[in-house]
Amino acid sequence: MGKLSGKTALVTGSSRGIGRATAIGLAREGALVAVHYAHNEQAAQETVELIEKDGGQAFTVGAELGTPGDIDQLFAGLEAGLTERTGRATLDILVNNAAEVSRGTVPEEVTAEEFDKAFAVNTKAPFFVIQRALGLIPDGGRVVNISTGLTRVATPSQAVYAMSKGALEQLSLHFARHLAPRGITVNSVLPGVTDNGSPVFQIPELREQLSQFSAYKRLAEPRDVAGVVVFLATEEADWITGVSLDVTGGGLLG
Template identity: 80%
Template sequence: MNKLSGKTALVTGSSRGIGRATAIALAREGALVAVHYARNQQAAQETVELIEKDGGRAFSLGAELGVPGDIDQLFRGLEAGLKQHTGQTTLDILVNNAAETSTGTAPEEVSAEEFDKTFAVNVKAPFFITQRALGLIPDGGRVINISSGLTRVANPAQSVYSMTKGALEQLTLHLARHLAPRGITVNSVLPGITDNGNAFFKIPEVREQMSELSAFKRIGEPDEVADAIVFLATDEARWITGAALDATGGSLLG
């Protein structure tokens, strides 16, 4: 406990699912967490309340990503919240988790609008969030990008989404080299099928089919992925950078 005492963190897309679990887990280790949401302020506030109920510290901030002015709006809220809670604007840990997902579209049916929106949220936003955050992140900080196990397997219906996550892993690789002189580590985490509360996870046939993909024959839980993310945020992972950590529950073992 308290491995991150005195640290600050921003988790984008932390109103539910893996993002919420990550925010809670980081706060449990002592970090002050900025809980970002795109549209669902109530859900983000629920995350903050869960953290505070557990004795942690957090604040929420809203900014829809992938639209003009998104980075400015995000950082206005972040810097104001950090200043209010700590008197400074230092950001120790950045978790790029927010993503535009898809229920699956065949390559022949992908529209230009869908393509552009997915890349705007999943690639452009993390790049410029990280760029802006580097002015706040001190030496020894952490950047953690949430990719996907889909970058390792073929799923034509998720081709655009997978492409964006592949791009995010490239960002991880190049920034890891670029930021190493400052002691800032940059890593990716690759979740597999994880129960994010979506209604289809409650359908027994769907759960059974999805469970078969994991070596453990079950669906992952958000806190299991969050634990991997928190590990990369701690000093224990100081010698790990440019890595892609498989958190798929053995879904890529064949």
């Protein structure tokens, strides 16, 4: 029996990287996991297969967040999948991980479209995902929002991305206060540079450069972050809410 046996979870953006590792980690503790994807259904199905190979349970749900009708589409698939497998549409754990990744644009070159897309996916979508999920989350539920360590440092080429994630942390703070009477915890996790499998991380010179941001002088693996998210979903984390938890591997130690 895992620590999350009998629980259900939704992890947005869980077809790869931190989202995939989080979905796998939650499933290993016994949760039934809804694996969300925007475009790559095959990659999401691979996450499901990895979970099932490990003895867990999962299913996919598709929706492009940050677009019209996204919340309705997401929850139609989620509720159908949960009801089919458990007989009810109850969601115990919500992890907002899906993000519009920064292109590293200097402030002078940021377009209105780029700005709006970042906030649509990284800020607006999580807000309304939580809003809709509140009708499904029982007392004692868990919400974890994946932010970034970039909200703690000045990196001009990442300004819009960091701004959108900083707003996400404010969302966590205020929802934590709002939902405390129901025993629902809401926290933010702030990863550092994490090897999510993108081709850029296969460039040796760049890997070495990015590794220097961590006090351990290595890139984070998705499981390094996922372990913290899984912990926040367990009963052991009952007394933690409204926190922005640094998971940068000492990236802010100087």
